Amino acid sequence: xxxxxxxxxxxxxxxxxxxxxxxxxxxxxxxxxxxxxxxxxxxxxxxxxxxxxxxxxxxxxxxxxxxxxxxxxxxxxxxxxxxxxxxxxxxxxxxxxxxxxxxxxxxxxxxxxxxxxxxxxxxxxxxxxxxxxxxxxxxxxxxxxxxxxxxxxxxxxxxxxxxxxxxxxxxxxxxxxxxxxxxxxxxxxxxxxxxxxxxxxxxxxxxxxxxxxxxxxxxxxxxxxxxxxxxxxxxxxxxxxxx
Ligand SMILES: [Fe+2]
Ligand SMILES: [Fe+2]
Numbered sequence: 001x002x003x004x005x006x007x008x009x010x011x012x013x014x015x016x017x018x019x020x021x022x023x024x025x026x027x028x029x030x031x032x033x034x035x036x037x038x039x040x041x042x043x044x045x046x047x048x049x050x051x052x053x054x055x056x057x058x059x060x061x062x063x064x065x066x067x068x069x070x071x072x073x074x075x076x077x078x079x080x081x082x083x084x085x086x087x088x089x090x091x092x093x094x095x096x097x098x099x100x101x102x103x104x105x106x107x108x109x110x111x112x113x114x115x116x117x118x119x120x121x122x123x124x125x126x127x128x129x130x131x132x133x134x135x136x137x138x139x140x141x142x143x144x145x146x147x148x149x150x151x152x153x154x155x156x157x158x159x160x161x162x163x164x165x166x167x168x169x170x171x172x173x174x175x176x177x178x179x180x181x182x183x184x185x186x187x188x189x190x191x192x193x194x195x196x197x198x199x200x201x202x203x204x205x206x207x208x209x210x211x212x213x214x215x216x217x218x219x220x221x222x223x224x225x226x227x228x229x230x231x232x233x234x235x236x237x238x239x240x241x242x243x
Contacts, residue, residue: 072228073216076231079127086113089113094190117168128207131231136215147211150210
């Protein structure tokens with residue numbers, strides 16, 4: 001299996017605590033960040049290094065974020081870590097469950113992950129499509145102009161991901177409701193999850209390694225502050241939210 005970056009980190013806390021996105025990659029209090037027991041605090045951890053059990057570790061509310069809304073580009077990357085984690089949960093459970101019924105723990109984890117992709121992930125997409133990308137498009141910096149084609153491709157991938165997530169949601173919901181799905185549906189679910197994994201691997205790499213660093217270079221401090229404000233407003237959180 002090719003390595004898949006999985007970083008488990010970040011939670012906004014307070015008003016966001018009831019939000020599946022903000023509950024996403026929470027750091028577990030008391031974990032040792034330098035050892036494997038502290039994996040929830042490590043960066044650049046590879047998917048292949050984690051056991052199924054570790055992927056399934058429960059999300060803990062109330063942990064501290066790695067970035068605040070006054071560091072919006074870092075916060076956008078933190079959100080990628082949650083996307084990776086929740087997609088990983090859906091893949092691990094698909095593999096664990098075989099053709100049987102999901103047990104209670106699996107059902108709970110799937111429901112949390114599905115809820116994340118229904119309600120919180122779209123806010124991340126909106127952060128990019130409605131807040132960050134327009135700022136890049138409006139920038140007069142020649143370096144930003146070179147990124148416009150990349151941004152268009154990213155928007156197309158958001159659309160494709162939405163379609164795939166809707167199908168994944170439907171199949172898992174049917175599985176949990178009826179207790180089973182057909183062989184063809186299980187194959188379809190596996191294929192969709194693999195498709196999403198491959199798409200996100202490239203998509204997130206482009207955003208984390210190209211688009212966000214570029215934005216950090218070409219956007220003025222007041223534009224970055226406005227980006228953070230819009231992201232906070234989208235979640236009903238007062239800006240800045242550092243503590
Ligand atoms: Fe994106
Ligand atoms: Fe993104």
